[in-house]
Amino acid sequence: MLKTKQGRPQKQMVKSNRGRRLFFMILPFMLLTFAFSYVPLFGWLYAFFDYKIGRSLFECSFVGLEHFREIISNPTEFLKVLRNTLVMSGLSLLVSPLPALFAILLNELRGRRRKKAVQTLTTLPNFISWIIVYSLTFAIFSTDGMLSNLFRLFGLEGNSYNPLSDGEHVWLVQLLLHIWKSLGWNAIIYIAAISGIDQELYDAADVDGAGKLQRILHITIPGLTPTFFVLLLLAISNLLNNGFDQYFVFHNAIVADKIEVLDYYVYKIAILTNQYSKSIAIGMAKSLISILLLFGANTLSKKVRGESIV
Amino acid sequence: MRQTKLKLRGLPFQAFLNILFLALVILCVYPFYYILVYSLSDPDRAAYAFLYPIGFNLDGYRMLFQLNNIFHAAVISALRTVLGTLITVACTSFAAYLVTEREMMWRTFVYRFFVITMYLNAGLIPWYLTMRAYGLKNNFLLYILPGAVSAYYMILTKTYIESLPESLEESAMLDGAGYVTIFWKIILPLSKPIIATVAIYNAVNQWNSWSDNYFLVSDENLQTLQLILYNYLNSATNLAQASTQQLEAMGASRTMTPMSIKMCITVITTLPIMCVYPFLQKHFAKGIMIGAVKG
Numbered sequence: 001m002l003k004t005k006q007g008r009p010q011k012q013m014v015k016s017n018r019g020r021r022l023f024f025m026i027l028p029f030m031l032l033t034f035a036f037s038y039v040p041l042f043g044w045l046y047a048f049f050d051y052k053i054g055r056s057l058f059e060c061s062f063v064g065l066e067h068f069r070e071i072i073s074n075p076t077e078f079l080k081v082l083r084n085t086l087v088m089s090g091l092s093l094l095v096s097p098l099p100a101l102f103a104i105l106l107n108e109l110r111g112r113r114r115k116k117a118v119q120t121l122t123t124l125p126n127f128i129s130w131i132i133v134y135s136l137t138f139a140i141f142s143t144d145g146m147l148s149n150l151f152r153l154f155g156l157e158g159n160s161y162n163p164l165s166d167g168e169h170v171w172l173v174q175l176l177l178h179i180w181k182s183l184g185w186n187a188i189i190y191i192a193a194i195s196g197i198d199q200e201l202y203d204a205a206d207v208d209g210a211g212k213l214q215r216i217l218h219i220t221i222p223g224l225t226p227t228f229f230v231l232l233l234l235a236i237s238n239l240l241n242n243g244f245d246q247y248f249v250f251h252n253a254i255v256a257d258k259i260e261v262l263d264y265y266v267y268k269i270a271i272l273t274n275q276y277s278k279s280i281a282i283g284m285a286k287s288l289i290s291i292l293l294l295f296g297a298n299t300l301s302k303k304v305r306g307e308s309i310v
Numbered sequence: 311m312r313q314t315k316l317k318l319r320g321l322p323f324q325a326f327l328n329i330l331f332l333a334l335v336i337l338c339v340y341p342f343y344y345i346l347v348y349s350l351s352d353p354d355r356a357a358y359a360f361l362y363p364i365g366f367n368l369d370g371y372r373m374l375f376q377l378n379n380i381f382h383a384a385v386i387s388a389l390r391t392v393l394g395t396l397i398t399v400a401c402t403s404f405a406a407y408l409v410t411e412r413e414m415m416w417r418t419f420v421y422r423f424f425v426i427t428m429y430l431n432a433g434l435i436p437w438y439l440t441m442r443a444y445g446l447k448n449n450f451l452l453y454i455l456p457g458a459v460s461a462y463y464m465i466l467t468k469t470y471i472e473s474l475p476e477s478l479e480e481s482a483m484l485d486g487a488g489y490v491t492i493f494w495k496i497i498l499p500l501s502k503p504i505i506a507t508v509a510i511y512n513a514v515n516q517w518n519s520w521s522d523n524y525f526l527v528s529d530e531n532l533q534t535l536q537l538i539l540y541n542y543l544n545s546a547t548n549l550a551q552a553s554t555q556q557l558e559a560m561g562a563s564r565t566m567t568p569m570s571i572k573m574c575i576t577v578i579t580t581l582p583i584m585c586v587y588p589f590l591q592k593h594f595a596k597g598i599m600i601g602a603v604k605g
Contacts, residue, residue, distance in 0.1 A: 015413055022414035025489065029405040029459050030423060035444070036456045037427035043436025109327045121335045124342070127583050129518035131540045135576040136341040138543060139348065144569045146344055149357045184338065212323070241431075244521065249540070270435050271525075283433025291429055 047281040053274070067281040078265075078282075084171075085261040089239045091175045096235060099183060100224050103190030104216055119191065122184025130245035133181060137164060137250075164250065170258035174250065189231070190224055197223040230309050233301050237294035240286050262286055342580065345573045353570040370574040373566060379530065379538060384578065387535040390453040391516040391582075398512045401458045403505055406467035407493045428461045434525075441526055448529040452522055457515075463508045470504035471497060510589060517582060539575045 047067055049060040071078050102122075109115055125133070140146045141162045148160040163173040201219050210218070244263040251259055260268065262282070270279035301309045348356050352365025374380050408414065409421050432440075446452040474497070482492050498505070520536035527533070545568065 016415075019413045019415040022408055022411050022489065023416060023420070026405055026408045026414070026420060029401060029408075030420065032401070032455075033424060033427055033459050033461075036440075036459075037430055040432035040436040040440040041430065043432055043439050046436070046439075105327060105330065108323070109331060110324055114331075118331045118335055122338045124338055124587070127514050127518075127587065128580060129520065129536055131520060131536050131543070132576060132580055135539060135543055135572065136345065139345050139569075139573060139576070140341060144357070144567075146360065150360065153358060180337065184334075266434050276435055280433060280435050283431075283435065287431045287433065290431070294429060 043280060044284045046277055047284050049277060051277045051280070053276065063277075067278045068285070070278065071282065080257070081260050081262055081265040084258055085240060085242055087171055088174065088242050088261055089235075091171060092178060093232070093235055095175065095179060096232060097228070098179065099186035100190045100228055102183060102187040103194055103224070104220055106187065106191065107194050107220070108212065108216075119184065119188070123188065124184070125181045126185035128181075130249045133177060133246075134249040137177070165252070165254045167254045167257070170255045174246065174259065177250075178246065189227060193224055193227045194220060226305070229305065230301070233297040233309050237290060237297045239293060240290055342584075345576050345580075349570060349573040349577045351570075353567045356567075356570060356573075370566060370570050371578070374571070374574050374578070379533060380535075380575070380578070382531065383533045383535045383538045386450075386532060387517060388582075390450075390534065391513050394454040394457065394516045395509050395513045397454050397458050398460060398463065399505060399509050402460055402463045402508065403467050403498065403501065404493060405459060406464045407471055407497050408489070409464075410468055410471045411489070424459070424461045424464055426461075438525055441522075447526050448532065449527075450532055452526055453516070453519075453534075456522075457512070460512075463512065466508060467501065467504050470501055474500050506589075510586060513586065514583060535575075535579050539572075539579050542572055542575055 045057060046060070048062060048064055049057060050063050050066075051057075051060050106115055106118060109118070138145065141160075141164060142148075143160070143162070145160075145162075151157065151159045163169070166173060197219065202215060205215050205219060240262055242261045242263055244267065247259050247261050247264040248267070251264065266279050266283045266286070269275045269282070298308050301307060344360070347359050347361070347363050349370055350363035350366055350368070351359040352367060353370070355364045358364060405424070409417065409424075411417075414420065441447065441452060441456070446455070478496055478500075479492055482496055487495070518536065520534060520540065523532070523534045523537045524540075
């Protein structure tokens, strides 16, 4: 740094120069982010026009809120999709304590290496794409799959169960697939939280003669509650976002009625029935509601825990 | 007076835990093992191969790699994984370092500008139209450019860099080092753990992604392995039909069944993940923990 008699002003100027230089260095990355994350938002304008593919915005007729009105005035299909979305989100909220339970039980398992092995192997499904999950499901449950072959081996031919074409228990099947893929992975954060609990608390409990169950109830579970709470709030803000991949790969005519969630519906009406503007309108409403939910969850978190989640 | 205490007794409880976790592990691992065994078995007898390959042979794989599109798709998938990860790691870590510099002009605004993007989702069609307008339709750059700067990875890296001692950087600055030099010579070597974490996350995501390919790339020369697998699974599609015909022309119909073809492709698509998995293990928990600390 330059040293002069009146060090201050010079220093400040150097500083502001450096500040500017830093800003110009990061500018290219901001432009990249602008191009890929902000520019697509301008596409929302099409929700207020009658967009046909291959036309520019200026060639499309302005229809105002017509597409939103259309969704509300003829809501049968939309309500069905909304139901599926909320059912799937609700079910995954319902099973959200499972990873915590997994972590608590794993913590009680004896043997460090055994614990580590369980943790490693149960996170495996998290790292594969839904396409591969689909392929595995196919390998196990399809007519030529493992299950029917196993039945055949024991002379129980014709006995089998194929969740891919079970139109009745779609929600349950998708929930189980979701649990299979994410349970081990979601438990990691709780496992880490448990290892962060003060060991002295357990020692003190031992001195007081507390049993294993009491230690879990009075130390481990309270220790995990903040983590659980944060994840719960984030899940609430994602109520409308089930993701696309899972519902896309497992979609077929038999399960269609119950598997079509909002993320799939946005794709379906755009790509399969060419209602682009309506699709954009729904996607836009979904994004805006999600942001509102996130702010709501954040405010709630600030009030209850005095800490924000975003 | 003895209080009735709820107790989890030692031995039966441990036995219960062992059985429970063994069952969970089998549930998670066996499907992968099953497809591997199936793909290595003689297709005619593979139906009863549950625990080990029956009539071990590698014909399925040999046959598949003779199909141009499979080999080509594997190369494309590998390229997007390697190049995409390199670019994402380079951009994200340098940008993350820059925002840790407190002197930056409008620093708070800059940081928020990136963070907000985590909560923005324009939707399928706006994304599609934008990418097409940029000329990324049927363009390899579609696979690597949009994810070059990722807000989430940036927060992870920034949080990590902020935990490093400041004194090193200060002394380098007194020696007249510029930002790029400091980043390259000091920050980058010290940030290896977080960079490895980000790289592995990103590589897995790159390898697994298929929707960009599905929506915007119809050029067969740019197909990825994931989409090829999907097409084979829904073998009604033209691509798979064409390949099946190609296979038949090669005389494969005698040795291959549709199921064994599917299993072979699934194994090829899963294998790279399994290979980097030991490294994943070391890093992913760390990533989650840093992510849990707010940026």
